[in-house]
Amino acid sequence: xxxxxxxxALFLAVVMAFSLAIPAGAxxxxxxxxxxxxxxxxxxxxxxxxSGYAAVAALKQAYQDAGAYVLLAxxxxxxxxxxxxxVSQGATAVELMNLAGYDVAAPGNHEFDYGFANLVExxxxxxxxxxxxxxQYNGQLAFGDNIVFTAPDxxxxxxxxxxxxETATKAHPAKIQGVSFLAGQEMFDCAQAQVDALTAEGxxxxxxxxxLGIDAESVGNRSIDLLENVDGIDVFIDGHSHSTLEDIxxxxxxxxxxxxxLLTSTGTELESIGVIEITPDGTIEASNVxxxxxxxxxxxxxxxxxxxAEAIQAEIDADYGAVFARTEVDLQGEKADVRTGETNLGxxxxxxxxxxxxxxxxxxxxxxxxxxxxxxSISAGDITKKDINTVLPFGNTLYIVKVTGAELLEALEAxxxxxxxxxxxxxxxxxxxxTINTGAPYDTTSLYPDSTxxxxxxxxxxxxxxxxGEAFDPNETYTIVTNxxxxxxxxxxxxxxxxxxxxxxxxxxxEVVMDYITxxxxxxxxxxxxxxxxxxxxxxxxxxxxxxxxxxxAVTYVTLxxxxxxxxxxxxxxxxxxxxxxxxxxxxxxxxPQVTQANPFQDVAADTWYTNAVIWASETGITTGxxxxxxxxxxxxxxxxxxxxFYRFAQYESxxxxxxxxxxxxxxxxxxxxxxxxxxxxxxxxxxGLISGVGNSTLAPQNSATRAQxxxxxxxxxxx
Numbered sequence: 001x002x003x004x005x006x007x008x009a010l011f012l013a014v015v016m017a018f019s020l021a022i023p024a025g026a027x028x029x030x031x032x033x034x035x036x037x038x039x040x041x042x043x044x045x046x047x048x049x050x051s052g053y054a055a056v057a058a059l060k061q062a063y064q065d066a067g068a069y070v071l072l073a074x075x076x077x078x079x080x081x082x083x084x085x086x087v088s089q090g091a092t093a094v095e096l097m098n099l100a101g102y103d104v105a106a107p108g109n110h111e112f113d114y115g116f117a118n119l120v121e122x123x124x125x126x127x128x129x130x131x132x133x134x135x136q137y138n139g140q141l142a143f144g145d146n147i148v149f150t151a152p153d154x155x156x157x158x159x160x161x162x163x164x165x166e167t168a169t170k171a172h173p174a175k176i177q178g179v180s181f182l183a184g185q186e187m188f189d190c191a192q193a194q195v196d197a198l199t200a201e202g203x204x205x206x207x208x209x210x211x212l213g214i215d216a217e218s219v220g221n222r223s224i225d226l227l228e229n230v231d232g233i234d235v236f237i238d239g240h241s242h243s244t245l246e247d248i249x250x251x252x253x254x255x256x257x258x259x260x261x262l263l264t265s266t267g268t269e270l271e272s273i274g275v276i277e278i279t280p281d282g283t284i285e286a287s288n289v290x291x292x293x294x295x296x297x298x299x300x301x302x303x304x305x306x307x308x309a310e311a312i313q314a315e316i317d318a319d320y321g322a323v324f325a326r327t328e329v330d331l332q333g334e335k336a337d338v339r340t341g342e343t344n345l346g347x348x349x350x351x352x353x354x355x356x357x358x359x360x361x362x363x364x365x366x367x368x369x370x371x372x373x374x375x376x377s378i379s380a381g382d383i384t385k386k387d388i389n390t391v392l393p394f395g396n397t398l399y400i401v402k403v404t405g406a407e408l409l410e411a412l413e414a415x416x417x418x419x420x421x422x423x424x425x426x427x428x429x430x431x432x433x434x435t436i437n438t439g440a441p442y443d444t445t446s447l448y449p450d451s452t453x454x455x456x457x458x459x460x461x462x463x464x465x466x467x468x469g470e471a472f473d474p475n476e477t478y479t480i481v482t483n484x485x486x487x488x489x490x491x492x493x494x495x496x497x498x499x500x501x502x503x504x505x506x507x508x509x510x511e512v513v514m515d516y517i518t519x520x521x522x523x524x525x526x527x528x529x530x531x532x533x534x535x536x537x538x539x540x541x542x543x544x545x546x547x548x549x550x551x552x553x554a555v556t557y558v559t560l561x562x563x564x565x566x567x568x569x570x571x572x573x574x575x576x577x578x579x580x581x582x583x584x585x586x587x588x589x590x591x592x593p594q595v596t597q598a599n600p601f602q603d604v605a606a607d608t609w610y611t612n613a614v615i616w617a618s619e620t621g622i623t624t625g626x627x628x629x630x631x632x633x634x635x636x637x638x639x640x641x642x643x644x645x646f647y648r649f650a651q652y653e654s655x656x657x658x659x660x661x662x663x664x665x666x667x668x669x670x671x672x673x674x675x676x677x678x679x680x681x682x683x684x685x686x687x688x689g690l691i692s693g694v695g696n697s698t699l700a701p702q703n704s705a706t707r708a709q710x711x712x713x714x715x716x717x718x719x720x
Contacts, residue, residue: 027229035067036280038151040207044075044239045108045268048082049333050096051307052270053302057100059273059294061302063689068150068277072101075239075265076211079122081568082376083316083386084309086393088115090122092312098127099305104147105130106161106209108239112171113394116142118261131161131209133188134182142179146194150200155205155278158198162191162210164240165221169451170372170424172394173497175486183221183452188229195232204280205234210713213241214251216421221452224251227258233282234421235276236260241311242268242335246287262286289412320386325517327525331378333391334438337424338371339422341645342537344530345374345391346428349509353398354430356507357481365468365478368430368636369509370415370491372424374484383525385514392510399487402501405467405474413462413547414492416440420539425453429536433465435556439541439569448494455494460546463556483509503584542571549573551708554715563588563620573708580633581707582642585714586649587613595619601631608633622648640701642710643691645719647681658684667691674701 009169037378041060045276056072063070078097079090099107107130111119114138124131133145146160151519157592162523165183167176182190191208198206206390212223219225223238236258238248243265248256258261266287267273279285295301331345332338338346346369353367405412413427418437440461464472482496484504489497496502517525540559545552555571558564563585566572595615599606604614614631617623621647628634637645650658663670664687665679674682682701685691690713 011580015256026323033067034063036153037067037068038155038157038205038278039063039070039238040073040157040235040262040274040276041070042075042209042266042274042276043078043270044211044266044274045077045242046074046093046235046270047077047080047268048083048085048093049269049271050082050312051274053096053100054306055291055294055299056273056302057305058299058301059168059275059289060101062299067240071103071149071157073159073207073209073237074102074105075209075237076106077110077239078108080113080393081269081390082393083320084312084491086113086389086395087316089118091125094122094126094491096305096308098125099308100302102126102128102299103149104128104159104161104209106211107132107143107163107278108211109164109167109170111163112167112179115172115175116177118448121612131159131162132163132196133542134162134187136180136182138178139180141316144705146198148198148203156201156203157205157207158201158203159207159209160191160194161199162187162208162212164212164218164227166218169448169453169489169491172490173450174316174484176501180450184619187221188226190228191226191233195230195495199232201431205284206232207235207237208233209237211239213238214248217243217418217423220450224258227261227263230717231259233261235286237274237276238263238265239293241265242361244272245286256286259567264288266532267341268719280668300326301556307554309534315318316386321384323382323384323524324514325383325521327380327383327530328527329525329531330380331525331530333374333377335375338374338428339424340371340420340425341426341427341539342533342535343374344533345695346371347430347534348516348525349374349392349513349535350428351589352513353481353483355516355520356512357398357400357505362400363479366429367481367708368411368427368429368432368486369483369492370424370486371426372487372491373429373509383517385510388510388514392513394485394509396483396485396509398505398507398509398512399482399484400503401487401496401499402477402481403480403495403499405464405472405476405478407495407499408467408478408480409462409464409474411455411460411493412464413442413456414495416462417444417454417456417492419461419668420642425493427537430625431468433536433538434461434689435465435538435540435560437461437463437540437545437547437552437556439543440546443485448489448492451489451492451494453492453494455685458548460547460548463547463553465553465556474541483504483547484540515591541569542566544570545573549708551712554711555708557568557715557719558711561718563718564711571707573706573711575707576606576636576704577639577642577707577710578634579623579626579631579641580608580614582637582710583617584610584613585710586622587616588647589618589714589718590652603626603630604633620648620652624653636704637710639667639691639699639705639709640674640682641701642705642713643685644678646679646690646713647684650684662687665699668697668699670698670700674699685713688717 085093135142165181332343333345350367357364443458486493
C-alpha cells in the first residue's frame with residue numbers, strides 16, 4: 001500500500017495565480033506521459049453555468065489522453081440558478097453532467113428546491129452516484145453514503161458525501177417532509193465513521209465531497225468545523241459558500257489545510273475547474289484552472305456537450321428572451337448585498353408583492369422576502385422574462401400570514417442575528433421600517449425545531465419603527481405577504497410557520513414582479529422610483545444598547561438623524577451630558593446657522609468643537625452662561641437645565657413666548673426644589689410630555705441628565 005505525502009510546497013503559488021497554468025501534458029503537448037498519476041477534477045455551485053460543461057469534459061479527456069486515471073466530481077448545487085436548469089427542475093443539468101462524464105456528486109441545499117421526490121428521480125437518471133452520508137429519509141439513509149474507485153495501479157480512492165444541515169431550513173420545508181440532516185457533532189461522528197469504513201476497505205486516499213462552505217452564518221456546520229473534529233480525510237472538496245481557493249487560504253492558512261486535510265473549492269458557475277493531481281511518487285498537488293483560460297489556451301470544448309448546452313440555451317432564449325420592460329438603473333441583487341442590507345431590487349420585489357396582495361381584496365400591511373431568494377442583479381437596459389426568472393428561480397408563490405407585532409419582531413431578530421455578516425434569511429421589506437443594532441448580542445440558548453438557527457430568547461438587535469405607515473405595536477395583529485418558503489418556516493422564519501393563520505395564494509413571485517413592472521411602473525423601472533434604496537432598513541452599532549432598553553428607540557432616532565453620535569462602539573446611555581453637548585445638539589437642530597457675535601465666554605476657546613454652538617446659543621438667548629463671563633462647557637447638565645434649554649429653544653423656534661399650560665407640577669413632591677429660573681420651563685416640559693418623573697412622584701430637578709434621557713426628550717420634541 002502506498003503512503004501518500006501531503007500537498008506540494010508549490011501549492012500556494014498555484015493558488016494565488018488567477019490564470020492558473022494549464023498542465024502542458026493535458027492540453028498543449030502529446031508528449032508528456034501522466035501514466036500512473038491520478039487526477040480528480042471537481043466543480044461546485046455550478047448554478048446553471050452550463051456553457052462551461054464542455055470545457056470540463058475536454059479537460060477530463062485531455063488528462064485521460066495523457067495517461068492519467070481521472071475522476072470527475074461535483075460538490076453540489078448543480079440543478080438550480082438559471083432557467084437553463086431550473087425550468088426542467090434540474091433534468092437538463094443531470095443530462096449535461098452525464099455527457100461530461102461525471103463519476104460522483106454530492107447534493108447541495110439547492111438540489112432540494114424542487115422537492116425530495118424530484119431529487120430521487122434525478123438520481124435515478126444520473127450515470128453517477130449521488131452521495132450524502134448525513135441525509136436520512138424517514139430514519140434511513142436517503143442516498144448512497146460512499147463509493148470506492150480503484151486506479152489501474154491498484155490505488156483505492158474513497159469518496160463520501162455530506163450536505164449542509166442548513167438545507168433543513170434553506171429548502172422549502174413542505175417539499176422535504178421526512179428528510180433530516182445530521183448536524184454538528186452528529187455530522188462529525190457520521191463523517192468519522194465514513195473515514196473509518198473507507199480506511200477499513202483499504203482506501204489509500206479519502207475524499208469528502210461536502211457541501212458545507214466556510215461562511216460565518218454556517219459556524220458549527222462549516223467544512224472548517226468538521227475538519228477540526230474529524231481525522232483521516234485527505235482532501236475535502238467544498239461547496240455552498242462559493243469560495244475560491246484564495247478565500248479558503250484566507251480562512252485557513254497558506255497551505256489551505258485544516259487538521260492536515262486539504263480544503264479546496266472552485267467558486268461558482270464554472271468560473272474555474274478544480275484539479276487535484278496525485279503523482280506516482282505520492283505527492284498531492286491542487287490548483288484551479290480558469291475555464292476561460294483553458295479555452296484561450298487551446299483546449300477545444302467537447303463538441304457533444306457544447307452542442308447540447310447550446311440547444312438548451314436556445315430553447316430558453318426563445319421562450320424567455322423577449323423584452324417586456326426596461327430599467328433606467330442597475331438593480332442590485334448580488335449575494336453579498338442582498339444578504340447584508342437593503343437593495344433597490346429588494347425594494348422593488350417587496351413593493352410588487354405588497355401591490356399584488358392588496359389587489360386581491362384583503363388589506364395587507366407589509367411584505368417580507370428573504371435575501372437568499374434573490375439570486376442575481378439586473379443591469380440597466382432591457383428586461384426579459386429570463387432576467388426575472390434568474391433573479392427569482394425557485395418558483396415561489398405569494399403567501400399570506402397573520403402575525404402579532406411581537407412575532408414579526410421575532411422573525412426579524414432571528415433573520416438578522418449575524419448582520420452585518422451575510423445570512424440568506426435577511427429580510428427585505430415593503431411597508432415596514434426597522435433598525436438593526438449590529439453591536440448588540442444575539443440572545444439564544446436553543447435552536448428552532450429541525451433547524452440550525454437559534455431562537456431568540458429576547459429581542460436585543462431589532463427595533464421596528466412602523467408597519468403599514470403606523471407606529472409599530474407589538475400587540476397588534478399584522479397581515480404580511482411573504483413567499484411560500486418563508487411561510488413554511490424556511491430560513492429563520494419559524495414565527496411565520498407557527499402562525500395559526502397562513503395560506504398560499506398560489507401566484508408565482510416572478511410573475512408578480514413582471515406584472516408590477518408592466519402595470520404599475522408602465523414598463524419602466526425609473527431612476528426616480530428605484531435609483532436608490534428607500535431607507536426602510538437602517539443600522540446602528542452600539543454594544544451598550546439593546547432593543548429592550550427603555551431608551552433604545554430614542555438612541556436609534558438620534559443616531560439616524562445625526563442629532564447625537566456614539567463614542568467608538570458605544571452610545572454611553574448612562575453617561576451625564578455636558579452643557580457643551582446640549583447646545584451642540586440644539587445647534588444641529590437649528591441647522592447650524594452662521595454666528596455673527598463675538599464669543600462672550602472666557603472658558604470657551606476659539607477653536608473647540610462646540611464654540612460656534614455656544615456663541616449661537618448665547619446670541620439667541622438659549623443660554624446666558626453659568627456666569628456673565630463663563631459657560632462651564634464640561635459641567636454636567638442638570639434635569640432642570642435640560643428643561644430650560646429646550647424651553648428657550650422652543651421659544652426661539654416659535655419666535656416668541658410659549659405660555660405654560662396649567663399647573664403640571666402639583667403631583668411631584670419635590671417641585672419646590674426647582675430653581676426659580678427653571679420653574680416655567682419644567683412646568684412646560686412636563687405638560688408637553690417631554691419630561692416625566694423619576695419614580696412615581698419626584699422630578700429630581702438637580703440630578704444630572706444622562707445621554708439616554710436627552711435622547712428620549714429629543715425624540716419626543718422633534719416627533720411632535
